[in-house]
Amino acid sequence: MSQGDDHHHGSDPNSPEIRTEALEDLLVEKGLIDRARVDALIERFEHDLGPMIGARLVAKSWLEPEFREKLLDDADQVLKDEQIQGAEIEHVEIKANEPGVHNVVVCTLCSCYPWALLGLPPSWYKSPEYRSRVVREPRKVLEEMGMSLDPDTEIRVWDSSSETRFLVLPERPAGTEELDLEALTQLITRDSMIGVAEVKAQ
């Protein structure tokens, strides 16, 4: 694009920035929305929600066998006990990885995801590439994403087609025996709870 071109990025009416701003301005003028509430909602999603909520449940289940059992048996009750509430967790099921079994979550029809446990989903989770391929060739997709599974490991894919939301309980890596709840929580990534990565000790 040459200098002096009128259609530089900042004023292109089809740029996402300009279209979004125009839409927001119209909505404010019509009294349909309140900018302060928009700001507050963004703040909450960006800073208060996130994978640390799910990670704490995973870490606790590694430390307390009874908690793990309850979490796998009735996650809804555990979330109630732990006072975890929010969007997209009306009914939650936790799927535990174990030697020989690996779980991975997708939503092929849209991008359903346990927001209140993991925050907003990453772009790749919402991409057509992931949504189409992980049900047809999960072993290959996981390998491309950096996770090589033993060929004998059974893969269980969970397609979130109803209002049930799934969270993977990854395996605890060796070398973490001395770590406490806080330190373990730090190790547990979002992607390990979707099922596309394993938790590493460091």
Added chain:
Amino acid sequence: MSSNHRVHDIGGTEGWGAVPYDPNEPVFHNDWERRVLGLLFQVLPHTAKRPGEFRHTLERLAPEDYFCADGYYGRWRAGMEVLLDEHGHVDKAELDNRLGVPHGTSAGYRSANVAAVNPKSLPPDRITPLPERRTVRRELKEPPQFQIGDRVVAAGNDEAGHTRLPEYVRGVAGTVVKIHPAEVLPDSTAHNHGDRPQHVLCVAYQATDLWGEDAEQDVVINVDLYENYVELKEGAS
């Protein structure tokens, strides 16, 4: 030929490339994505209030808007443009006027209308206790028609309405492995035909049954299906 006519129903479709994976992806890439998220939560109470209604709005987008270059938040913005136009809040021409561009850029110019779904094609409604809070869950007094271990098949249909039955399991036998709490039926609520609550079955499919003998070995795909989607597989033991 596939009977798939739904832009969003892409599970198992072929021809896609590598997953655009970034393990360190930020929550938002651009500030406008933040605004779209924040706007959506205030726009929906004025527009798509029923379960499944916003999803169906996205499903009605033209493919160039559904798979738009602006990604997922671009799709949400396009969905808002459609809803705000249809509900009489922001006419599709009004946004173009504001942008100072010729009419035709708003997603509402290209989206399909809400399909007319005949309520007779849906299972009958049933009375359930009204929940105290807003929820899709319902308490059904009737037990599920299926049991864990049953072999079931979802025939599906080619109606253009909203459904949560993925194309890729249609006509294939799977095994009920769990029964989830009952929910309102999105095929009905999205079209304003009432709750028609259903038990929800988790059905496990072998990859080789879905994709053929060349499929990856030891892969099971679990799909949640509203009970009215399936019937017992004939001749199943």
